Amino acid sequence: MQLFFKSNLMITLLMLILAGTSMNNFLLIWVFMEMSTLVFIFIVSMDQYTLSSLSLKYFITQSFISMVMVITFLLFDGEAIMLKEMILSGLSLWKLGVPPFQNWFMNLIMDASWHVFFLISTVMKVIPFLILSMFFSYMAFTIATLSVLAPSFMGASQICMKKIMGVSSMFTSGWVIFSMISSKSDWLIILLLYSLMLLVFCANVSAESMSTLDNSFGLSSSDSLLMFFVLLSLSGIPPMSGFFMKIYILMSVLSKGYLAISAAIVVMSSFSVYMYIKNTFKYMTLNILSPSYMNFKLNFIGWIIIMNMASAIILYM
Template identity: 30%
Template structure:
């Protein structure tokens, strides 16, 4: 979508809807803010491409179903029904965010939208539903378990970088859901995840790549390859990058609360996620490139902004953790 006045208007109303949902003190205003955000991002999804128009229709249908479920849960709450309204409200928010097992719709959309819209769908549009889940007392261990397994296992077989980022988002949402029940650290995790995602999407747009094979065939500058290598290692959780420190804090808190089973699943699934990010890094740096490998070190100065953003975050996170 062209970055014109219409785009700025829809983006502004989407931000206002998200802020309205987060600052509201009743369910009706929360629902209103969510609907404003949904109706604002739909024109941003749709453009001259036929596939993006189809994606906006799919998005509208899914969000309509989840909004109907949310209103049903609110009505059950108001009439003091014996039906578990918290389960219905939580399920509606999971469907809105595309968390496993409600993740298939976002995978179909992600290939036909622009990278900026993809970033908004994977980050900003999930903040208000996550904030609403933090108000509920419903146990989300099943959703955490499925998100960790599906996000790590199904991401191994992907060749599309967009779908791999989407499965990585599902995996990280499992960590965010686990941190919601602990304290408000999920805000910090979400900010750090958004920062890492915008680094990778920026480099994907600059290098014009959408598939793993293009990492080896695309003869970009070594500085760009070094940048995307560092960004992927951070997203995968390689120490001492900031992606590792975020996951370490959540796992430590889970073990402190004696959630040993979920902690084991987190560690095992993080290993799988680290594997497919290392695989992409290996392809981009070491394979099928005519660039002399030892000359990569000469480009470290040009790629220092991503490296510094990843490494200098570690002392800050250790300070916040203590």
């Protein structure tokens, strides 16, 4: 019975977010965002692997930001339009949990199950990204740069899987924000691509109850290979889809004349690649030592996912 209600809540959540993205009025978008937050709270409260306090922390944080957001929209007008856009842009970034507003996000994910972590990192960010695209400002551009630079250092010494993926989520959020420079809709494609990669990862680690990379010892060979490809794609190693995603965004930033920022992004992305590669090879080393690695069988679904990860090179050609 609980599974039935949880499935219905998930469908309701997705429908609310889809309805919110189809609106072009801020107040209507805000209403759908708050409704989706309430549904998400119910989903979290029914998750047996998530601490009960998480739903309260998430509700208080998001409600406060939303309250300030709607007050700002209603009070500021006329000559204060630029100030209003800057404040709404900053509040949207706070909702997204990107640097320097990442503390609430990093604290929450440590108490969350992998299922809830996936929802917080992807689904619940759709409408805040939409609002940010509506009120995009140079402040958002500056924060996007910080979102790419800061996680490169934050994740280098991490061994906790959730912290690594939390840093990865902040890093990807920075790239999603950069994609708004050239187009108001490209960000949704980038976020969808990241969501597919993260879904595969979270499904595997959730099934194996992994909390650190050391817990990956003994995974089946097919699961090990799938997670290996997901981590490579998230790092942006060619010919994985993550590489072409970042190249496309970087070309868009360069086309707007931001040469210095583009160069800084490339350099800092190298540090993030180091973070991924270090953890990826540690992960694969542990599993090569596993007896199950010798009994290699890759199922049909596994091949589909792997081909999907590398399909970007075919589209690019």
